[in-house]
Amino acid sequence: MDEVKVVVAHSERATLRVGDVFLKVDAHQARLDAEVEAMSLAPVPTPKILWRKPPVLAIAALPGTALGCLGEPSTASPAAWAAAGTAIRKLHDAPLPPWPGRGKGPDELTADLDGECERLVANGILPADLVTRNRQIADAALRPWTPMFTHGDLQITHVFVDGDEITGIIDWSEGGPGDALYDLATLTLGHEEHLGDVVAGYGTDVDLDVIRAWWSLRSLLVVRWLVEHGFDPFMAGCEVDVLRSRM
Template sequence: MPDVQVVVAHRARATLRVGDVFLKVDPDRAGIDAEVAAMAAVAVPTPRVLWRRHPVLAIERVPGAALGTFGQPSPVGPASWVAAGAAVRSVHRTPLPGRAATAPVDGLARRLEEACAWFLAHDVVPADVVRRNRELALVALRPRTTCFTHGDLQPDHVFVEHDVVTGVIDWSGAGAGDPLLDLAVLTLGHPEHLDHVVDGYGGDVDRDVVRAWWAFRCLTAVPWLAEHGFGPPGDYPETAVLLAAAG
């Protein structure tokens, strides 16, 4: 009989693994609905839905290995990252329910200011590190047209085998968004593969905006992780990225 493994667990949701089945426990019905709808809509491989009974969604394991884990070297080569870039382009071509619109930045700006205030109140990094990364992050908050995005495209959500994408998982954040944020989240912990991802993605990608999203992502992620019990914020790889960007 297979063991029950806790993949991730915090106050918002939990994911368990039993053999080749993953059980996602999420009290937010809208999030589960969005995840199932997104997996049905995109033209990339996704986990097969086995059953759902609120608040649990059961999905099948996808084959292959993850592109990487934030804070650790990637176990796959450049060709797999190129393939991931092409898969992201396919996701972004998924039609939105309505016409694409220019996304407001007010809410994002508030999140950024609240995160910076949290850093200063908790003395996680020096104030000049917060200031420098805030300046970088503001570059991402420009008017832009939204498209269908994954919403949380971490490298351990993309699986590959023989340089082919075999599955993209965790679609609860899917919906209208900035395509460059998907590229930023994918490459945040592996900047050496940004060019490979862009090669696969194609088109004109503003790398400065991608780097700006790196700063925004780290600034806003650290308070959330700390408040959800992920350990001392000084130990997070996101904090290391902030320090390096301000160096």
């Protein structure tokens, strides 16, 4: 029998791997529904759904390897990063899915960000000057945007490649209308050296200041959550280093 590997597990959901099958366990039925629907509509390669029995979704493993990992240098070629940009552009150009986005608008994000910054400093998690500087940078992302079909959680580990080709994108639970530049920022978080490759593949002018603002905004919002759920954002190359690099 194949070994059972825990890929990720926290209070919201867990993912297990058994051989070439991934089992996603999620207590929120609506989130699983949205993931299945997003994969069916996305015009990019996605994993094959093997079966579904709430609260479990079984999907097949994708060929190839992840584009990289936060905190580690990516061994993927510049062409592979550009191919990721091309795939993201294809997604963003697709018709909007028929459900509201899970992400928040600029006003809600501003309120959440200000509250989170206060807690980071008050609880001694991050120094005040680091928080203040990144809060200033984050302002550029807090603007109106035209909703596009976005992945919503396009971490580098969610994009799989084989050589220079994209073989698939996983974890669509946050998929829906959203800010296109948030997807580009999430993919390149901690890998600024590949931002040019991604933008070249994306094929249009993008506001790099907004992408950098999303790096600061996303990192500020997730540091405390990561600490409280057993992850380490202080590891080299991860979220706290991203914040430090903006100083």
